[in-house]
Amino acid sequence: MFSHPRPLTALAAALLALSLGGCTPKMLRDTAAETPLPPLAGVEDLQRFPQTIDPYLIRLQERNATLPVQQGYxxxxxxxxxxxxxxxxxxxxxxxxxxxxxxxxxxxxxxxxxxxxxxxxxxxxxxxxxxxxxxxxxxxxxxxxxxxxxxxxxxxxxxxxxxxxxxxxxxxxxxxxxxxxxxxxxxxxxxxxxxxxxxxxxxxxxxxxxxxxxxxREVLRAQPLLGLLEDRMPIHSLRGRYMFEGYVGMVLPLQQKSAAQWRVDPAGHAGTAEIRREAAAPLPLTFTRENMRRVIAPMMQTKYGWGGLYGERDCSSTLRDIFAPFGLWLPRNSYKQSRLGKVISFEGLDDAAKLAKIAAEGRPFETLLYLKGHILLYLGVYDGEPAVLHTVWGVKTVDDEGNFGRHIIGKTVISSLRLGHELEGYSDEYSLLHKVESMNFVFEEEEE
Missing domain, CATH: 2.30.30.40 (SH3 Domains)
Structure with missing residues (x-):
């Protein structure tokens, strides 16, 4: 739900904050990256849709070679x-x-x-x-x-x-x-x-x-880039001095590799560091189910962070970090991300027609769904309905007198486009499905 620095876009971000948000229970503690987070009470989608990425990966169309858009990161x-x-x-x-x-x-x-x-x-x-x-x-x-x-x-x-x-x-x-x-x-x-x-x-x-x-700068630019595949990973120098924290989506110049370690030389840190072989990979990863699992699994622990506050993510930074290890550079704001690759507009379609079009034409794990101020990753049809991954603050509600409220979710989730449909005060008019405007295929070049 984050926007790029421009006057009109900033106002759109403010409007977005009025459309997605809320007030419900929050998670009390973190869990291991492989462990699914417990569903929030009262949010049906988060119980119906598994909150781990593995059940959806079968829908990903694997590619054994990198594509042109994965070059030049x-x-x-x-x-x-x-x-x-x-x-x-x-x-x-x-x-x-x-x-x-x-x-x-x-x-x-x-x-x-x-x-x-x-x-x-x-x-x-x-x-x-x-x-x-x-x-x-x-x-x-x-x-x-x-x-x-x-x-x-x-x-x-x-x-x-x-x-x-x-x-x-x-x-x-x-x-x-x-x-x-x-x-x-x-x-x-x-x-x-x-x-x-x-x-x-x-x-x-x-x-x-x-x-x-x-x-x-010339030395660093001549080195290949290494993409990290763990969140909140402490990086230490060869002498054991703490340097900084690593995250999925982060890249570092790769100096040397061995059977067990990657050696990186981050400029300005007065020393080289070693990273476990399984915790990183050179760019670009091939688009396979196992590679996507390695990228997304640790990110399912992300709590909502407006503009990246508190070391967390918002909707657009989640997508940037998912695609960075695959060598695909995404812009920062949701609107610009929605213009990447081939774009299909939903203009003139009702909600049922949107669902049908997404299910029929969407490509799991390479299709972005956009509504003003928010963006989601399409995972394919699950239990008869399109499933999406997104980092969301909450669900907008409205009472009988027209007063708006929020049901807070505040993290990365997998849901339908009717997230919160069973909640008191939910309105189809303010739903993700009703507001979604387009989908775009990030690995396909834009048509002239």
């Missing part, structure tokens, strides 16, 4: 290190200061933010220096990309269903440790750097990034 991943890279225009990145204002802004204590606070943020942002640095760097750990140079949140009215926690509108996205960065400029205090990645931009603390010179 490196060029996009490293593009901010290109000599010819040009950052976006100032008006393209400064939009949060135009969109977020004190008229409807609340801080971490759920009290209104003052105009003085906004003035202080604008001063710290130091926009007159935009583009003055043109430095290259890497992230030293997983980083939040912030819309203002602060770790403090900005919420909309928390009394409105679908607003307040966890929708911190200053959270733009996240980057993994070792990701290439372009530094535009520094904040007035020098504590923050404004950076670009291959898919998003934002403010990061300067003590969590490291500069990378031209010679080191």
């Amino acid at each position: 490196e060029s996009t991943y490293y593009k901010v290190w290109d000599d010819a890279y040009t950052p976006e225009a100032l008006e393209e990145v400064k939009w949060p200061f135009d969109v977020y204002r004190p008229e409807n802004a609340y801080g971490q204590n759920l009290q209104p933010l003052s105009q003085a606070w906004f003035y202080a943020m604008l001063r710290e942002a130091n926009w007159q220096a935009y583009g003055s640095t043109a430095g290259r760097a890497v992230a030293l750990r997983r980083l939040d990309l912030r819309n203002f140079p602060t770790e403090k949140p900005l919420f909309r009215d928390p009394s409105v269903a679908g607003e307040g926690f966890p929708f911190d509108y200053l959270q733009n996205s996240t980057v993994f440790a070792g990701e290439p960065l372009y530094i535009s400029h520094y904040s007035r205090s020098g504590a923050w750097a404004y950076v670009m990645t291959s898919y998003a931009t934002g403010w990061v603390p300067v003590d969590r990034i490291a500069p990378v010179g031209r010679a080191e």
